[in-house]
Amino acid sequence: MVITGDNIEEISWLQGQLASEFEMKNLGGLKYFLGIEVVRSTQGIFLSQRKYVIDLLSEVGLLECKPVDTPIVQNHKLGIYPNQKPTDKGRYQRLVGNLIYLSHTRPDIAYVVSVVSQFMHCPSEEHMETVIWILRYLKSSPGKGLMFYKNDHVRVDSYTDADWAGNISDRKSTSGYFTFVGGNFVTWRSKKQNVVALSSAEAEFCGMAKGLCELLWLKRLLIEIGFDSGLK
Template identity: 75%
Template sequence: MKDLGGLKYFLGIEVAQSQQGIFLSQMKYVLDLLTDTGMLDCKPADTPIVQNHHLGEYPDQVPTNKERYQRLVGRLIYLSHTRPDIAYAVSVVSQFMHSPSEDHMNAVLRILRYLKSAPGKGLMFSKHGHLNIDGYSDVDWADNVTDRKSTSGYFTFVGGNFVTWRSKKQNVVALSSAEAEFRGMTKGICELLWLRKLLTELGYKPTSTMNLFYDKKATIAITQNPV
């Protein structure tokens, strides 16, 4: 075996270690992606996806290059390992891998333009003196224009550091916003329980109460109902 020193680069992920903590990024990966797609000199975008988008499957949609679309989305999925800010946008464009259109391709290109604005973004892990587990969850009710399914999203912190996140369309159609929000809250709670079990198996059992933060009063009232 050979000691290569401190970890600096692994599978496209750059690691920078200092007294402040550990920083993970994929800046070279982003720049290579922009170079390969010919968008290194493109005009940057402020957001990865337009607000209130209406991406879906329509009978009059104009098809695009399927292989190129799937290849780009696949590279964006790997990039989301250190870029939670594109998680929602990538989850949206991933739903049209089987039949992409020009509108879907334009959404992918907007993500690339957003990456151009800040290719060096990443995750910072610092020591905060605790291992508290906190989660945040929310739902976009019936946002899918094709099947009217809702999208659940959550992210969690362990010891004050951003560790897990997810954005995914729900499996069923919720008949009310409270139902969709309750399902989303359930996903967040499951993630918190998994993190607690994982830390316990690693020998760092949390001693404080886990917190899940939510903003839907109806859903919070349902969870607090003793019945």
């Protein structure tokens, strides 16, 4: 259990109440939780999953592999084709599941993870090769993560983007967004759109709508928890 807040007395009281009902031990400041490493400094807090990446690479025998510089080949043509050679479905789903969890601190793989997740029901050798490529990319930078700085504002910013008919199987577009709160990267998503966009403008507007919904939700959440002062 992780307890956080800015009132030391309230935290101590809560710990006491929990200890009176359950057998608990205070492990001190947060350093490691569910595969996520936490490092504090004078600048802020850094989150990473370095050990998780190393353990994953070791499990699949890629600890000594040759790393690559990008999470996916540019202009890839991943899809479902006739006569594709199937791969181990259980292994594929397990590895993609690991990558989904890893994307909690690695937004740089969000797009490619959303791509390989589309083939969980019928993976081929080509799809597995893409998963291995992602793992080789992680080998090049296992310690990447998220840095949350101590900034003096709570401004909320959002950015969106979309391709057009990028999926070669159903010609649906993929949209993505990411948001900053107080100058810190807090939410991101990459997902195939539900309908086929008839133009690049329509694809962009669909992506903007998703990003705007996330932006409004974040602003409302910040107001509810008392950060309405100075909110932009």
